[in-house]
Amino acid sequence: MPKTIKEIAHDTGYSRTTVTLVINGKADNYRISPKAKAAIEAYIAKHGYRYNQAARSLKLARSHTIGLIVPDIGNAFFARVAAALERRCRQEGFVLVTTSTGEDPAIERLALENFAARGVDGVVLTPSEPRRRLPAGSRKGELPTVQFDRYYEGDGGFVVTSHHFASAELLTERVLEAGATDIAFLTGSPSNPTTLQRIKGFESITADHRRARTMFHVCSSDMDTEEGGHGLMMDFLDNHHRLPQGLLFGSLLIFHGAMRAIRTRLGSIPTTLIVGTFAESNIIEYLPNPVFVVRQNESELAEQAFRTLAQLMRKETPEEHVHFVATDLVQYRL
Amino acid sequence: MPKTIKEIAHDTGYSRTTVTLVINGKADNYRISPKAKAAIEAYIAKHGYRYNQAARSLKLARSHTIGLIVPDIGNAFFARVAAALERRCRQEGFVLVTTSTGEDPAIERLALENFAARGVDGVVLTPSEPRRRLPAGSRKGELPTVQFDRYYEGDGGFVVTSHHFASAELLTERVLEAGATDIAFLTGSPSNPTTLQRIKGFESITADHRRARTMFHVCSSDMDTEEGGHGLMMDFLDNHHRLPQGLLFGSLLIFHGAMRAIRTRLGSIPTTLIVGTFAESNIIEYLPNPVFVVRQNESELAEQAFRTLAQLMRKETPEEHVHFVATDLVQYRL
DNA sequence: TTGAAAGCGCTAACAA
DNA sequence: TTGTTAGCGCTTTCAA
Numbered sequence: 001m002p003k004t005i006k007e008i009a010h011d012t013g014y015s016r017t018t019v020t021l022v023i024n025g026k027a028d029n030y031r032i033s034p035k036a037k038a039a040i041e042a043y044i045a046k047h048g049y050r051y052n053q054a055a056r057s058l059k060l061a062r063s064h065t066i067g068l069i070v071p072d073i074g075n076a077f078f079a080r081v082a083a084a085l086e087r088r089c090r091q092e093g094f095v096l097v098t099t100s101t102g103e104d105p106a107i108e109r110l111a112l113e114n115f116a117a118r119g120v121d122g123v124v125l126t127p128s129e130p131r132r133r134l135p136a137g138s139r140k141g142e143l144p145t146v147q148f149d150r151y152y153e154g155d156g157g158f159v160v161t162s163h164h165f166a167s168a169e170l171l172t173e174r175v176l177e178a179g180a181t182d183i184a185f186l187t188g189s190p191s192n193p194t195t196l197q198r199i200k201g202f203e204s205i206t207a208d209h210r211r212a213r214t215m216f217h218v219c220s221s222d223m224d225t226e227e228g229g230h231g232l233m234m235d236f237l238d239n240h241h242r243l244p245q246g247l248l249f250g251s252l253l254i255f256h257g258a259m260r261a262i263r264t265r266l267g268s269i270p271t272t273l274i275v276g277t278f279a280e281s282n283i284i285e286y287l288p289n290p291v292f293v294v295r296q297n298e299s300e301l302a303e304q305a306f307r308t309l310a311q312l313m314r315k316e317t318p319e320e321h322v323h324f325v326a327t328d329l330v331q332y333r334l
Numbered sequence: 335m336p337k338t339i340k341e342i343a344h345d346t347g348y349s350r351t352t353v354t355l356v357i358n359g360k361a362d363n364y365r366i367s368p369k370a371k372a373a374i375e376a377y378i379a380k381h382g383y384r385y386n387q388a389a390r391s392l393k394l395a396r397s398h399t400i401g402l403i404v405p406d407i408g409n410a411f412f413a414r415v416a417a418a419l420e421r422r423c424r425q426e427g428f429v430l431v432t433t434s435t436g437e438d439p440a441i442e443r444l445a446l447e448n449f450a451a452r453g454v455d456g457v458v459l460t461p462s463e464p465r466r467r468l469p470a471g472s473r474k475g476e477l478p479t480v481q482f483d484r485y486y487e488g489d490g491g492f493v494v495t496s497h498h499f500a501s502a503e504l505l506t507e508r509v510l511e512a513g514a515t516d517i518a519f520l521t522g523s524p525s526n527p528t529t530l531q532r533i534k535g536f537e538s539i540t541a542d543h544r545r546a547r548t549m550f551h552v553c554s555s556d557m558d559t560e561e562g563g564h565g566l567m568m569d570f571l572d573n574h575h576r577l578p579q580g581l582l583f584g585s586l587l588i589f590h591g592a593m594r595a596i597r598t599r600l601g602s603i604p605t606t607l608i609v610g611t612f613a614e615s616n617i618i619e620y621l622p623n624p625v626f627v628v629r630q631n632e633s634e635l636a637e638q639a640f641r642t643l644a645q646l647m648r649k650e651t652p653e654e655h656v657h658f659v660a661t662d663l664v665q666y667r668l
Numbered sequence: 669t670t671g672a673a674a675g676c677g678c679t680a681a682c683a684a
Numbered sequence: 685t686t687g688t689t690a691g692c693g694c695t696t697t698c699a700a
Contacts, residue, residue, distance in 0.1 A: 004693060015671045020695065033669060051451040054397070055693035057388035058676050065452075073420075073432075074413040083408045083434055090441075095448055097431045098407075100417055107424075114429055117385040118399075256616050282590050286620040338677060349687045354679065367685060389677035392692050 002048035012043050023049065057119045066309065067115035067123045068098045069108060070148075076252075077279065077296065078126070081148075084302035085124065092310070094121070105129040116143055122309045124148050131155050144312035146305050150193045151322060158312065160305045163324040164194050164278075167294045168201025170329055171248065171276045174292045176205070176214065178274045178334055180246030184217040186232045186258055187250025188224030195220070195250055198278065202248065217244065224250070229257025237265050248276040255279070280330075290334035300325050336382040346377050357383065391453050400643065401449035401457045402432045403442060404482075410586075411613065411630065412460070415482075418636035419458065426644070428455070439463040450477055456643045458482050465489050478646035480639050484527045485656060492646065494639045497658040498528050498612075501628045502535025504663055505582065505610045508626045510539070510548065512608045512668055514580030518551040520566045520592055521584025522558030529554070529584055532612065536582065551578065558584070563591025571599050582610040589613070614664075624668035634659050 005023070009016045014036055021027050022040045057063040066089050070078040082098050089096040097120065101107040105128050115123055122144040130152040147159045175183055190196040199218055206216040219236055221228035232254065237243070243262065249255040255277055262269055275291040277284075284291045304323050311318050339357070343350045348370055355361050356374045391397040400423055404412040416432050423430040431454065435441040439462050449457055456478040464486040481493045509517055524530040533552055540550040553570055555562035566588065571577070577596065583589040589611055596603055609625040611618070618625045638657050645652050 005695095006693070016694080017672085017696080018670060021670095024695090036670080050447070052392070052693050053452040054388045054391035055676090056695080058386070058392055058678090058692090059694045059696090061676075063388070072417065073407060074410070074417045076408070076410070079408040079413050083406070086407075086434055095433075095452075099429075100420055113384065118387040118429075252616075256619075260619070281616075282586075283617050283620055285590075285594070286617055339679095340677070350678080351680080351688085352686060355686095358679090370686080386677050389692090390679080392676090392694090393678050393680090395692075 002050040003044075004052070005049075008040065008043055008047075008049065011047075012039050014040060061119065062121055063119040064093055065095045065097055065118070065120045067111075067118075067120040068096055069101060069111050069115075069123065069125045070098065071101055071103045071126055071128060073098060073100045076281075077298065080298040081302050081305075084299040085306060088302055088306045092306075101128055103128045112143075122146070122313050124305050124309060126150055127152065127155075131157070144309055146309045146312065148301070148305050151197070152193050157321070158308050158318055159322040160301060160308055161194075161322065161324060162296045162301065162327050164197035165201040165204075166324075167278070167327045167329070168198040169205055171278070171292055171294050172202050172205040174329060174331070175246040175248065175274050175276045176211070178246070178290055178292075180244070180274050181213060182215040182244040183246035183248065184219055184236060184244040185248040185250070186219050186229060186236075186254050187221075187248075188228065188254065189220055189222045192224070195224075198250060215244070220250075221254070224253060226253045226257035226260070229254030229259075230261045231257070233258035233261035234265070237261070243270060243273060245272070246274040246276065248278075250278055252277070252279040252281055255281075255283075274334075284332055288333070291332040293330045293332070295328040295330050297325055297327065336384040337378075338386070339383075342374065342377055342381075342383065345381075346373050348374060395453065396455055397453040398427055399429045399431055399452070399454045401445075401452075401454040402430055403435060403445050403449075403457065403459045404432065405435055405437045405460055405462060407432060407434045410615075411632065414632040415636050415639075418633040419640060422636055422640045426640075435462055437462045456480070456647045458639050458643060460484055461486065461489075465491070478643060480643045480646065482635070482639050485531070486527050491655070492642050492652055493656040494635060494642055495528075495656065495658060496630045496635065496661050498531035499535040499538075500658075501612070501661045501663070502532040503539055505612070505626055505628050506536050506539040508663060508665070509580040509582065509608050509610045510545070512580070512624055512626075514578070514608050515547060516549040516578040517580035517582065518553055518570060518578040519582040519584070520553050520563060520570075520588050521555075521582075522562065522588065523554055523556045526558070529558075532584060549578070554584075555588070558587060560587045560591035560594070563588030563593075564595045565591070567592035567595035568599070571595070577604060577607060579606070580608040580610065582612075584612055586611070586613040586615050589615075589617075608668075618666055622667070625666040627664045627666070629662040629664050631659055631661065 005016050005019050009019045018032060018036055019040055021032055022037050027037045068082060068085060073079055073082060086096040099111045101111060108128050124146050126148045127150055145157060147157055149161050151159045151161050185202050188195050190199055202218065219232045221232050259269060271288045273289050275289050278294045280293050280295050284293060304325055308318050308323060339350055339353050343353045352366060352370055353374055355366055356371050361371045402416060402419060407413055407416060420430040433445040435445060442462050458480045460482045461484055479491060481491055483495050485493045485495050519536050522529050524533055536552065553566045555566050593603060605622045607623050609623050612628045614627050614629050618627060638659055642652050642657060
């Protein structure tokens with residue numbers, strides 16, 4: 001059972017100050033005698049000592065903790081980001097604390113309150129709703145916050161995100177170049193700003209007059225789930241009585257649901273179907289189709305989020321309000 | 335900028351006790367006058383108030399926080415467990431804090447220290463190494479700890495895990511029943527106790543004298559990665575010059591690596607190959623092969639882990655040291 | 669080179 | 685029904 005500073009001071013006969021100084025490695029700065037230092041270190045080696053973070057946080061109003069709030073840590077993208085961010089935080093002596101909201105704004109607000117109450121030094125947040133105002137401040141003033149991945153226009157604050165608009169443009173172009181003249185984008189709701197940006201990117205290609213002969217469809221569902229994807233695909237087949245030549249998917253869940261629908265209706269996936277997705281998956285290796293994948297750079301996203309947050313925590317102002325991280329476009333077969 | 339209890343007391347003219355009682359909803363128990371209650375509540379509605387968890391933890395030596403330590407939150411199994419456990423914790427007013435170790439015992443020890451320093455009330459831990467002794471105690475005595483998923487024999491403590499041994503037996507039997515008379519189990523290192531249990535389950539079937547005509551192979555790699563799986567499969571093909579009729583996979587990564595190896599060597603996956611896995615994946619829907627999958631019950635695992643931990647935190651002693659959670663065996667095609 | 673003491677915000681025993 | 689007060693463990697200023 002580790003001792004407290006008070007106990008160590010008492011047992012070694014030195015004062016709390018001296019013990020604190022030794023423990024925090026400031027012995028040299030304050031010219032603690034080697035004798036005192038040795039005695040205290042020996043005592044600790046024998047009996048142990050453990051920080052009481054609560055006491056430290058209370059005193060210093062700093063906790064060396066960063067909070068991460070994501071919609072769903074079960075989502076591979078967020079899981080990878082969390083892992084990368086955690087590593088980065090550890091490097092700098094921070095502890096990362098992660099919470100999932102399940103896209104529930106009430107839980108999100110709760111989580112934010114909770115983090116503030118626990119005195120986290122900063123927050124990385126993938127918001128499930130527009131912020132009417134920035135997170136309520138703690139005693140220290142405003143809680144440094146980086147918005148991540150999603151970007152509500154006019155929301156203010158600092159944002160780190162992939163360039164969803166540009167990715168969608170590029171992905172659409174590639175699928176067209178691969179020969180599709182009839183292309184549908186199956187995705188979740190545009191109330192998710194990431195989805196909205198992608199739809200806009202898709203539509204910016206649509207608007208190109210040189211594409212006059214091409215057919216474009218945007219199909220969005222309120223449910224970014226397998227069921228949602230299944231429904232979207234079923235509806236499409238009901239309405240058009242055939243598959244488009246190119247199919248874009250906003251998420252893996254939608255992708256799976258849609259594929260299931262196609263198998264149900266057509267028996268199998270036509271190998272000529274050109275597929276584009278915004279989420280990577282091993283499944284792609286098992287498809288014989290030509291596939292284009294937008295790959296987000298999770299570690300770079302984590303790096304930028306950390307860097308921006310670190311600036312905020314140092315009371316510096318990042319140059320740009322929105323930092324875009326580039327994506328890769330990967331091509332399978334074809 | 336929310337106020338502190340002291341400020342509220344000062345501004346409303348009541349004492350800290352009264353304010354605390356109102357804030358903590360104990361006004362009725364202690365018969366605070368409706369007038370005082372109303373005044374304080376009005377003040378808070380206007381100016382806001384936020385717990386200072388650090389101060390509370392310091393005073394109460396309780397933090398309403400539970401720590402979860404997993405090898406890799408990017409692993410879908412752990413991600414699902416984390417999500418379920420988080421929901422469960424929230425229900426009971428606890429906050430769940432998750433850390434990944436990347437299977438590094440040094441990081442694991444650090445994380446444990448950290449959690450203790452932060453005064454978590456309990457820990458759910460998937461250990462990456464046998465515990466020579468249980469986690470060092472905090473001031474409160476021993477830190478309540480539940481070992482999760484992995485189970486080092488003779489380690490002591492309380493464990494919640496799927497019945498890996500029985501699952502492996504069942505999975506092997508099913509693959510045999512499906513017609514395989516030559517079956518290989520490709521897996522990570524048996525230094526992982528989960529893997530060890532599965533190998534033992536597999537071998538317990540091997541040992542059955544009625545299986546005298548059947549060929550069994552256990553192939554394990556130190557790397558539970560795609561590369562590892564690729565290497566295992568390549569080696570097998572090099573040694574035996576053919577595929578077995580049944581193939582069991584210890585993890586998704588191994589599965590992917592092995593599949594890649596098969597495609598490289600044979601051009602495609604023979605549809606007659608009978609597959610068994612210990613990890614679920616959507617990929618299975620895209621394979622034409624007969625597949626058996628052991629499905630762990632993540633929410634039940636989370637529930638049991640929480641329940642056991644709650645008992646420990648209440649200083650009760652769970653009846654059993656190892657709690658096994660049943661798995662499902664799911665069958666695709668065939 | 670070392671020590672005394674105040675105080676971070678909160679709770680709860682005790683007093684009034 | 686409400687107030688006073690001590691103290692959780694730590695850091696840090698100031699004094700010795």
